[in-house]
Amino acid sequence: MSIFDKLKTLFQPDKTDVVGENPIESLQTEEVHVLSPHQPQLPQPEVTYYPDSKIYEVQPDWLINEDILRDEGVIFGLSGSDPDEKTSIIRSYFSQQTAGTEQVIKQQEEKIGELNYWIEEREEAIKRNEADIVAVKNQEFEGQHHLPRTITGLLLAVGIAFGNYFLIQDALKDQFVQSDIIALGVFLAGMFNLFGRVSFLHDQEKQSTWRRILEEIGMPLAASVFVFAQVYESQPIIKSLSLLGFVFFLFMFSGKLLLGNLTILKDDLSIFQKRNQRQKDKVRRVEEWEAEIERFKAEIGKHRSEKQEILPELTKLIAERTKLNAQRDMLIKVFESEYNLAVNYKNRLSDKQIKEISDVD
Incomplete structure (x- = not known):
């Protein structure tokens, strides 16, 4: 009791x-x-x-x-x-x-906490890489080139220039013994004196002064008048005046077209190269991110396997406690x-x- x-x-x-x-x-x-x-x-x-x-x-x-x-x-x-x-x-x-x-139990819980941290970090990294891949694939290069149009315009300008040269050569062949060399000099004088980037006819920002106008049309006009003077005696006046006006405007516009297209071609080639380089970088970065994603997934699988090995023992210890x-x-x-x-x-x-x-x- x-x-x-x-x-x-x-x-x-x-x-x-x-x-x-x-x-x-x-x-x-x-x-x-x-x-x-x-x-x-x-x-x-x-x-x-x-x-x-x-x-x-x-x-x-x-x-x-x-x-x-x-x-x-x-x-x-x-x-x-x-x-x-x-x-x-x-x-x-x-x-x-x-x-x-x-x-x-404390050690095992700390280990699981560490594994969970690494798993979450790798999952966040995978999400970031996937978002970056989508953003890069949807990204468009801002600069646009016009290479086909520029090359076509350049070829037309070269064709017009050659035609103008042969026209001058034909007009001077009966006037000089070395007409070919003289025709080439007249042609170059009329064509390549247009060193300005933009003609005063198209430039709306700068004011057109008489000096600028003379600078641009002086040599083309002089070359055209020289050709007119050589054919004036042998050709009718209408034909001579027509040749004067035609050669002058060929100098004015074909020269500007040739030099302008050369400048545009340089810019378009630069944009084209940058665009190609950007595309290569895009492909390379996407491949690197995809490789990182695969590596992160492998690490996540490894950490989860380690976690699964710890959980049964931890559960048993917690039950005992x-x-x-x-x-x-x-x-x-x-x-x-x-x-x-x-x-x-x-x-x-x-x-x-x-x-x-x-x-x-």
Whole structure:
């Protein structure tokens, strides 16, 4: 019979036929009989207790036997002792039991956290690379070239220039012995004196002055008049004037067309080269990003495999810790329950009865 069961008999009706029998004396007699020195006592485990740390080196009996723990709660309740002393010992004991498990769990959780971090980082990198690939593929080069049109215009200008040269040569062949060389000189003088980038006829930003006009039309006009003077005597006036006007405007427009197309051709070739280089860079960057994506996916698979290897062991350790903590909480609740009941019974007992029970204990 436990101490608490004996305590409850004090409040049960007297079933003896003897009038005036003291239940306390019966309890004392029974208890003395149980604790008689003639009966062998059960061997108790040797326990080393450290008062400062409140940690047991060997598991105490009251942690193994729930009835003994209940008796401890009753004794603490009747004696008015602080229950935190016993509960702190229970917590310290189980804290010692779970210390190794807690350390391993912490290490495994840190490892999983690190793996999750690397997985998330690689997934974000994959998303960035995929977004960059889409952006680069949809990116268009701003500069536009007109190489076909420029080359066609350049060929037309060259054809017109050659035609103008042969026209001048034919007009001067009967006037000079070395007409071919003279015709070439007249042609070059009329054609390549147009060194300005934009003709005054097309430039709306700059004001046209007489010097600029003379600079642009002086040599073409002089070359045309020279050709006119050579054919004036041998050709009708209408034909001569027609040749003058035709050669002059060929100098003016074909020369500008030739030189202008050469300048535009340079710009178009530059844009064309940049466009091709940009396309090559686009292909190269896309290939590099796709290679990185494959590498990141391989790393993610590796990290997930490592994570799957850790999770079963971690789950087992957490279950073990949960089991020990549940056992700890159960023992604390048992002790506190018996302690509170003993405190309640203590208020209903007289000091004499408490002293007699304590003496029996």
